[in-house]
Amino acid sequence: MTFSIVGRCAETGQLGIAISSSSIAVGARCPWLRAGVGAVASQNITLPALGPQVLDALEAGLEPAAALDQALSRNGYSQYRQVAVLDDQGRSALFTGSEALGVHNAQAGEQCVAAGNLLSAPEVIAAMLEAFEQTPGLLAERLLAAMHAAMAAGGEAGPVHSAALQVVDDLTWPLVDLRVDWAEQDPIGELDRLWQAYRPQMQDYVSRALDPTRAPSYGVPGDE
Template identity: 75%
Template sequence: MTFSIIGRCQESGQLGIAISSSSIAVGARCPWVRAGVGAVATQNVTLPALGPQILDLLETKQFDPQSALDHALGANDYSEYRQVTVIDTNGRTAFFSGKEALGIYTAVAGEQCVAAGNMLAGTHVIEAMVPAFQNTQGSLADRLLAAMHAAMTAGGEAGPVHSAALKIAGDPIWPIVDLRVDWADDDPIGQLDSLWQAYRPQMQDYVTRALNPTAAPSYGVPGNE
């Protein structure tokens, strides 16, 4: 029903998630990022609260990803229905797939990344994501999306994919990328990639205009934010 990858860019320190699902609006419930702290993907029978709870624990600096994950799962009911992946600002990772996860499920950790999924066409879908992330050149968003395309090429989910999301944290406290395709009958991952290609050349401009409006470029759009 869902597959995702969380990752960190060693050069920029950015943290991010790309995720897709057969369900509507996966980006509203499952991806969580916090600048300078970490990224969490909460999926399968999703408990969105796990995302901020784990990030809160990481932010205290008293928990590593595995202990933060264990603590959050232990404090909530029905952990065996959850699938969760975690990465912190140092690139350390953890993951969990409960025994009640749906269909074929697995998770694979790589160099500063973790991919996971359930209701898959096969475990090879997730196994294809890590090398795609690690071997792709470019920005963190490019690498995360390359992993998603690799998963689809490998067979994707057991059923059709309908929603997808990309969320990345950089230096500001807010996500510098937060793009979603909440419902599409055809190729939501491709549509998400198109959104990224449109947003990419404007991304830094929106950071600039937030921090220093006097330096903000204008795109000549009425009501431009």
């Protein structure tokens, strides 16, 4: 049903998540990030509350494993959940409940964690970690490389229809927040095309937010 990669850039401290699912609008429910705190992918039979609760616990000083245990214990039905956590230091925690769907796996790598359920094979997760670790460049591109590697390794047992990419830096809002809520085919490819269009403008949107006098024009009505 869902596979995800949660990663950190050791050079910039950025945190990010890339995720895809056979369900609609996976980006609205499953990825949760907070700058300077951590990132959480909450999936399988998703409880969106787990993301903010784990992040709150991390911000209060708990280590990832303790933060995850606290959130799972608080809500019950943990046997249906799959959660991947990475904090702002690169420390990780993973959980997959006994009722996780189909073939499932979750593993930690260097500055990254990956998890999935209803997979075509357990090896999909190892392929994601390897691609993230070996791909140079911006965090967003490393996350996308992991998603493409997942698909090349077999992806889900069935077709995927939605995908999302989020990255936080040192701002209170996401540096990157791109979503494909539904595509009949290849939502990860669509997400990659969104990233290619957004990347040249990414820093411009930060500049115009922080200092409107430096805002570039995009040639649309009212934007001069």
